[in-house]
Amino acid sequence: MRLKRLIFSNLCSSQEPIGLSNCVRFMSGDKVTEKTNHERNMNMKNIVSLILAGVALMANQSHAVTFFADNFEASGAAGATHLGAPWEMNKQVFTPGGAYVGGYYPGATFGPNAIVSGQGGADQGEYQGKLYPDYDGWWGDWTDNKVVKTSLLVSIVGLTAENIAPGTIQMDFDYKLQPNLGPNTSVYSFAKILSSDWSQTWYTDWRQLTGGDWSHGSNVMSFDGNQVGANLQYGFMVVSSNYEPNAVFIDNVTISNVPEPSTASLLGFGVAGLIATRLRRRS
Incomplete structure (x- = not known):
């Protein structure tokens, strides 16, 4: 060779x-x-x-399928005293020791929320949503350290594998906290999957929101298709006491279903x- x-x-x-x-x-x-x-x-x-x-x-x-979106531009004006459906309110009042005092549950469309303008940045448009504590009610003097948890949320009732494919369900949003929050004040975003009769919470995802300027946040929940009839809640909560100032501005809220790869x-x-x-x- x-x-x-x-x-x-x-x-x-x-x-x-x-x-x-x-x-x-x-x-x-x-x-x-x-x-x-x-x-x-x-x-x-x-x-x-x-x-x-x-x-x-x-x-x-x-491919993600978005089945809820709100950028608050459709309101056409600021100053509305509440956002209205499908947004709902939930308020719970507790003693300093944690005993439940009173409140109202999801389904109420009234409450301390509003459409505002002038709070947005480059990506937020003209109008934004605002959630702040509900210090009104018959629950007594707020100077005695009672804790009020005020929530603004969206409920989606009756999840099935037919209307939401197994995978993940994700809420994305922009948010900005009110400056100079009180020392006993905190703000959260949350996601829950609850039983069909609302009596049991199966899965939760809580995120504490921090920072002063506009930021992006998200909450993600897994959905395997076996929670037939389950209910889904996504939203925001402000926790306050003693009339401390507290508010969160929100915008560009979307809830999407991302099916798992076949x-x-x-x-x-x-x-x-x-x-x-x-x-x-x-x-």
Whole structure:
């Protein structure tokens, strides 16, 4: 068998010079094979294309479906004393020791919330929603350290695998806290999955909101499709005492369902990976 000879050639000079390392001839007998970095790059492009195709297939199967959105622009004016349906209010009052005193439950559309203007940034538009503590009521003097928890929320009743695919349910929103919050004040966003009769809370996700300027927040819940008839709640809560100032401004609220990737899409991605490996070895 004749020894292979490595011959450096300037046959690539018909194009823009690309260097000796980029144009090499391997000769064995009468068989000549030329392999350039251009071919290697083409193979790598094929690999990347296959991987992107697999990712696109998964993304298509897992496309988020938004079934609630509110940016408060439809109100057309500031000063409304409450946001109205589908927003609901919930108020709970407790003694300093934690004993329940009174309140009202989800379903009320009145309460301490409003449409405001002039509070937004570049992404918030002209109008925003506002939630603040409800210090009104017959529950006594607020200077005795009673704690009031005031919530603004959206309830979605009767989750099923038919109307919400198994995967995750996510609330995204923009928020800004009122400056100079009191020392006994805190603000939260929350998500809950509750039983059909509202008596049991199965899953919760609480996030304390901090910061002064507009920020992005989110709450995510898993939904496997087995909670047939379950109820979903997403919203915001301000916790205050002693008439301390407290408020949160919200905007661009969306609730979306992100289905879990199907077996078919995962298989397609796996096949793309195998082909990419084969091409990489051949390159």
